[in-house]
Amino acid sequence: MGTDKDTQTSIFNKSKVNPPILIRKCTLEDLDKVKEVNENELPEDYPFFFYKSILDNYPDSFLVASVKNNPNEIRGYVMWRVERMPSKNSLRLVNKAHLVSIAVSEDFQRLGIASALLSDSMLAIKKKKINEYVLEVRVSNYRAINLYEGLNFKTEGIKKKYYRDGENAYYMVYKVNKH
Numbered sequence: 099m100g101t102d103k104d105t106q107t108s109i110f111n112k113s114k115v116n117p118p119i120l121i122r123k124c125t126l127e128d129l130d131k132v133k134e135v136n137e138n139e140l141p142e143d144y145p146f147f148f149y150k151s152i153l154d155n156y157p158d159s160f161l162v163a164s165v166k167n168n169p170n171e172i173r174g175y176v177m178w179r180v181e182r183m184p185s186k187n188s189l190r191l192v193n194k195a196h197l198v199s200i201a202v203s204e205d206f207q208r209l210g211i212a213s214a215l216l217s218d219s220m221l222a223i224k225k226k227k228i229n230e231y232v233l234e235v236r237v238s239n240y241r242a243i244n245l246y247e248g249l250n251f252k253t254e255g256i257k258k259k260y261y262r263d264g265e266n267a268y269y270m271v272y273k274v275n276k277h
């Protein structure tokens with residue numbers, strides 16, 4: 099992966115990815131395609147204004163995987179928000195990056211795209227003085243759990259009936275090493 103400037107955060111050039119994929123910042127024009135990927139891959143869908151508000155508030159960590167030679171074709175996305183919360187052990191407030199959603203289109207899965215989206219977006223949001231990255235994942239979603247464990251997220255608890263259909267969620271955390 100090489101670094102680029104402006105909206106392109108990295109070029110994803112693994113030989114097995116064909117056509118080549120570019121990881122770059124999301125734009126307003128991408129949002130309909132992002133919504134489409136979400137609706138195809140996840141049971142949770144969101145109204146357009148929700149994507150727009152995440153883009154308006156956290157543009158640096160809202161990334162898409164687009165086809166390099168046809169940047170309008172979106173094959174994956176990741177989005178985060180930042181929450182200011184009391185720390186677990188004191189009244190000090192800390193910044194948590196909370197994963198809002200990530201998905202990769204079925205034909206492009208298992209090529210390392212989600213890993214690249216996560217690493218690039220976590221790096222991009224780090225400048226907001228993040229102490230930890232947190233997420234919820236369906237207890238049945240072994241693909242995503244493997245993905246997060248591979249990036250050193252640890253399960254810290256279960257949120258009962260977190261999803262609308264009653265499924266439980268694992269609460270997973272990646273703590274930033276301050277030393």
Ligand SMILES: CC(C)(COP(=O)(O)OP(=O)(O)OC[C@H]1O[C@@H](n2cnc3c(N)ncnc32)[C@H](O)[C@@H]1OP(=O)(O)O)[C@@H](O)C(=O)NCCC(=O)NCCS
Nearest residue numbers: 139200201202207208209210211212213235241242244245
């Ligand atoms: C979960 C998801 C985002 C992974 O995207 P991806 O681009 O295929 O992931 P990667 O290729 O980067 O895979 C990284 C790791 O995730 C795990 N993983 C991904 N797909 C897997 C599968 N089908 N079976 C088991 N583990 C899998 C593996 O540990 C993999 O590493 P490896 O290939 O070295 O074994 C994708 O399957 C998806 O979009 N699923 C539907 C949406 C979703 O569940 N989002 C998460 C909501 S919390």
